[in-house]
Amino acid sequence: MRIGLYYIIILSLATTNLTAEELYIYAISKPNEAVKLIGPDANLQLIVTGKNISDMTRSVSYETDPSSIVRVSKTGHVTPLANGSVKVTAKTAEGLSAQIELTVEQFEIPQPINFSNEIVPLFTKHGCNGGGCHGKSEGQNGFKLSLLGFEPTEDFEYLVKEGRGRRLFPAAPQHSLLLRKGAGDLPHGGGARFEHDSWDYKAIVRWMEQGMPYGSPDDPKLESISAYPSSRIVAPEADQQLAVTAFYTDGSVRDVTGIVSYESNQKEMGEVNQSGLVTMLRDQTGDMAVMIRFQEQVSVFRATIPLGIPTENFPIVKNFIDEQVFNKLKTLGLPSSEICDDTTFLRRAAIDIAGRLPSLQEVEDFLSNNDPEKRSQWIDSLLSTTDYAEYFSNKWAAILRNKRKGNTYTRGTQAFHEWLMGSLHANKPYNQLITELVTARGEISHNPASAWFRNVTDQKERLQDTAQVLLGVRLQCAECHHHPYEKWSQQDYYGFSAFFSRVGKKKTDVPGEEAVFHNVGLATAKNPKSGENVKPKPLGGEPLTIKPEDDPRLDLASWMTSESNPFFAKMLVNRYWKHFFNRAIVEPEDDMRVTNPPTNPDLLDSLADHFVKSGYDMKDLIRTICNSTTYQLSAIPNNHNAGDRQNYSRYFPKRLTAEVLLDSIDGITGSSTAFSGQLAGTRAVSLPDDSYNSSSYFLTVFGRPEMDSACECERAQGASLAQTLHLLNSKNIQDKLAGAGGSADKLSSQGDRANEEKIVELYKRAFSREPKDDETKTAIGYINKKTQQAKEAGEKINEANKMAYEDLVWALLNTKEFLFNH
């Protein structure tokens, strides 16, 4: 808690003192204390912020008074020269100035070096212990370090004791193999990693000179780090210097700007160097983040790069979503597209909510409806049908891995899908749905949710899938070592694993189906590194003491679904947001970590808050999203937002999924696809499991997931030549086009209807709109041409007419307008 308080205080200092007209110097210090540099090797990064909250650290000049106490470089980097206090003044060319007072203490006393806190991070900073170098499990050329320095005791062993101490030479540290290779004095596969006169080189020398101590057990341990500033709007091509504070268990703070590791998450938008200088690139609008890693802790700096176009006239704000999105667009200076037309909305919502095209009747009803609320009514109508539940069950079934691994899985996968479908149709609150899932007990027939414990077969998969699917936390890395991009340790991993340690299974009278039950006993999971039997522990929480007779999964569910859970609601809204916008607020949607910040944190928070307050009402969430103007924006870009991929300034077209496309083709061609074990008329989006992929080439080639993993990324949404060829000339599509009783057959045989009328019908069924004049003209012309050719050739007119309609339907279903939701 103390650390958090410091963090708040420092941030508040930074923000409350900044106005557009001032210059401000920031330096790391303990609250209510002067900024200190202790020892001859201390250093400090100043951050100078100026007009419009822009970084002036490198554009100001620095003066010190007296000049003998510290040295300030042009980059704002301060190093001590002697004990005493000093005033540092930063001046702009325009004459603005700001001052800060620093104190140097114990200049004559070199500070003892802690191996873990000060040496190991250098290996991380210079990439020595990365997964591609000495950090991989077998090491590199005989020298091994722990991955990213997560096991400093092992690193100490490797460096100091392994190889009979040959890597270090305390008598003459500069001649140590470590430094000679690291500085490039000797051939080194990784090249020179640091200069001889660098602070890092000298730090290692000092450590050896001090006798290569590991450090005392009483030495303070790192608790967290934070970046200053944590977020900024940074103009294109502008810089932002970062300062990074480390907080220790003894309450001390330290500037570690120079020894942490930085990594940009959007290298096409901005870069960062080893000194913590972030540089924005040209012509990129949006957000980027810099991940900062120090020992086991991570932090992030988030930069927003504005476009800067005047944005006064946004479409109407309908709910908080629009407020948050438009606020962001205003900040960026990025104008949004217009609101889409009715036909586009009708089709878009039907596909996104119900996984289908609107029927001809629905199109005509909607277009003839003048009620201003008809869009909301359409959304409600879609949500009330089982089409919605079937479509979203399909989505959930995939990530909950409802895979038919054999014939004996058939009943279970069907039951699990039915359970999902029934729950979604009944709008079971999400917290209840997930509680039922993770605490499922009993037989699949009676409690289908328990099938999930068959889908994810072991404790490891259960914890990892729970974390990833339901909390957006990818814990997999922490199974073997500390998570490289997160704060999660192996202790966290096995603490979370312990929740599933008492899941027992019993035989039932149904082959292949086992009943799940709580196997009474103390819930623990063994941390293989420490050998400790770890108690159940929520992520970021304290270990729980759970009685042996109580099912720990109930505690897990209780923690997950509590309103204060930082992951649960955000994960769901982020996932659903991606469903509708094709781009999650945190992308990928199930990798929500500090180092992968949201593009619009306020939007994410608002959505999650709204979702929780609604009672975890999933239909309400969808209703809220779809009723927003943001969702109803046109997909057609304006002059500025064509490249926007993050800020929802327009609707992002997306390919129809394999199932929706197959159903849509069946609909437009008037055909049907039979699925074994399913009732006639079952839609592809209603299929319960993966088994139909193998029997349907269409579903396979268009990327229906195999349900092998918990990631929605398993669904392949990219285009391929095989897809194109299948749509253009496969027997499957040809049969659908030419089938008896199909659309072409029916339309061509309706001699009492004008072709114009039939073409209108086809367009409404395919695109939910009427054809344009030129489209009608082209279609009629083609039909007439085919008829005329048949007459001239003495062929049957009816057949020619039918073929013409087949061609017409074929052409429609091969358009991008048909293949995409837009």
Place this chain on the structure above:
Amino acid sequence: MRGSCYIISWLFLIFILENLVEAQLPAPRLDSIFPMGGEVGESVDITLKGADLTDEGQLFFNVPGITSEPLGKGVFKVNVAEVVSSGSYDLRFGGKDGTTSPISFTVSNREEKIAPKEATDKAKAVLLADNVVMNGMMEQGKAHYYKILVKNGGRYFIDCFAERIDSRADALLVLTDSSGIEVTRSRESIGGDPLIGFTSTSEGEYFLRVSDFLARGGAGYNYRIQLRQGPQIDFVLPLSAQPGKTQSFQIFGKNLPDGVPSGENGLERIEVNIDVPTEMERRKTMPMKPSGAGVKGFHYALGEGNNISNSVFIAQSNFPPVIDGGSNSSPEDAQEIPFPSELSGRFYPDKKSWFSFNVEKDKEYVIEIIAHRLVSYCDPSIVVEKVIGDAEGKEKVSIIGKADDQEANVGGRRYPTNSRDPIYRFKADIDCKVRVAVSDNFATKAPFRMIIREPRPDFDLLVSASAPAGDNNKGKKIVREGIAIRRGQVGNLDVYVLRRDGFDGEIELQAQGFPESFKVKTTKLEKGKNHCSLSFYNKEDAPAWVGKVKIVGEADVQGTKIQKEAESLTVNWSVNDADQERVISRTSSGITVASIEEQTPMKVVPAEDKIWESSLGGNLEIPIKFITTSEIKDKVTIVPVNFPGMGKAPQIQVDKGKTKESHKLIIPLLNNKDNNKYQEGTHQFVLRASTKLGYRRDLQVFQIAEEQKKNATKILEEAKKTLGTLKKEFESARKSLNEAKSSSAETEEEKKKKITDAESKVGPAEESFKEAEKKLKEAEEKNKSADQKLKQATDRSKPKDVQFVSYSEPVTVKIEACPIRLKDSKSPVELGKGLKSKVVVNFDRLYGFADSVSLSAKLPDGTKGVKVAEASANKDQSVIDLPIEITADANLGSIQLELIAKLKFNGIDLQTKGNVSIKITEPPAAPEEPPAAPEEPPAAPEEPPAAPEEPPAAPEEPLATN
């Protein structure tokens, strides 16, 4: 029905409804009926599907008042009398090829209809009227659609029966409102079947979709569905009652008359007094699984007529009822219950229900939960704590035990008898309070019974027809039973015992109800065993018969004779691979056996009817012989089965062409191999012979047809011959007439007379000729008909390969403990003090044993002055001289020596014991006097008194052994 039998005529060629799918001898198999029930007081035509269901067969019901008449091609008219009460009954088919296992036939007091074909068209949804039972057969990939007319605010129930009445259908109901919005769906609500309860929100049409959960269909995927507005009982408390008493019950459900809110969402409650019947019955609306055998009770429903509720089953109890008070979710709040008693309650998800009772030191107690056996879906477990108060009044609590599932399964995958109900038995080591926590691992709200009582060793019996033999897909194929015992064939019933409270004694099994044409021996289910086969032998001249039999077991349980009638079992439907499909079995109304008038096509029996003997370590050698009426087409494998103590059964294989040669089944009685645990004694086992046969179906019908053809041919030939003769006579008469007419040598008068005479012969000759022609034609017709019949019979009786398994009658064997028998001595051997002598021990070598034997003797405790050394007999010797020395301090008088003979027989260490009496006498008066032998004195005084060849004391039987 008990003891009734039905003589079946089978002398007609029959038409088989279904092709044989099992490569084994014909035995009827009833897979499904449709519709699956009928209305009280009405008739219904039902169609049977299965195999070997012959047209002339009959249907048998386990209730009087339901009769049937065949309409041909597997269709029967079933008449349900007014006196029949609604419920599910067992229907069996019995025909010339045997009898089937039962299938449910449900009787309702509502109008019954059959779903029309158009029900599969969603646009033509069929009206499901209130209080009408609709019978439907699902089609693969299709659903049935019904419309329901509802009133605003009406509360309706849609009850679908499928799994509960032996249908394979896993029914799924989906209800939508008039706008097509799904209102609710149901699948596994009650007994594996769906039940929808809903309140309409507007007046108009609702729509119901009925389908198999996996879109399967066809024969066997049948259902019965009804819409009603009457009361719906969810459960009653208590769940059991004592017979013959008037007892108060709380009924929980919906639409209950004068029901008040129960406190649980949507559930009402009423209290009623029920006169509990004295005679209890088995559950019939949701038959028991094998694990529930022994549970009896009565059925109860609220209301009457069309307003009657569903029926609930209230079990019989031996104890006063106690109801779970509900405020006992912590140990401190444990509900005190009397001992003994039976408590009825419900589980609370994720909570325990606590109860307590007092126990007395050194007494034994049993805590038993009955829940899984009641409702099928729950997983109870119990924790039992001992609570002792210390001097300060504080409670000291320790867990004394936990119990979960009863995993013992004596019925295998066909009739699993394991259950999830816990039972815990303990002995109190102190007077104290015991607390029991009851919970459900599956977190249901299922009702449960908890019985606390003293241990009561007991047993229940189950019986089933043996699984059909043949290719059973390595034990994975589970086929519904049919029984057809041929003449000379041995049939088996499988008997299982559910042993209660530690009873492991022997049970004597008797079969009752068999006619005299069967030989049925009493069988003993051995101590500790849970399964045996009860064999019955159909005599060579047995008539056809179908009838119900019962198996009664009697055992001595703690000094009391207890008799139990076995409950019968049946498999609900056949499955091809039990590793892939679930097997469901249930108790049924009885076991039916049929004998048919056909010789068994093959049997293998011992060559003699005798008791076969050997000893441990030796070989049982049993010559066998084959009796066949069909061609044997493969090796015959012969295996002894149910041989007590046999680990791995030896088997012999006989080539198909060598069945007339002599063969011998050798059973090595070696307890050092194959996990054998043979024990001495007299035992029985049967010979199982399996092979492929060229079975000729209805061979007798063929033989009759052949005979008829011979007769027809003979008649035809005779007719032809007669016709030829008469033709000649006719032609001769006509010739005579012509001759008479053309005669010129005689007078006109004479000529006229000749003509008249000739004419008088032509007429009758012609008449006879024409009559013969007619008879020939008739004979030709008959011959043609006989040809056809013969052809049909020939076709039908063409040899067809079948896998056949035969069992012999029980073979009796006697196993001795040792292959030698020590011979008795009739009088004691007299030995004088101070002498060295020897006892000559003779023995018989048996069962081919020829190796050496060592012999020692054990003296009675306290014997002094007698020393006996060990001795042995070499190979092939049958006498041992046992050295013995009587010292001077020996007491006078007789003592009994225990002889112990040890040997090794085929590597097995064996021993046998015997006795010999010696009489110690004063030393002989003079050394030169012979000690005993009156006629043959010893040759020399220093020699022992007995010559090696002749015993010294007993003139006739010098050797003393047992």
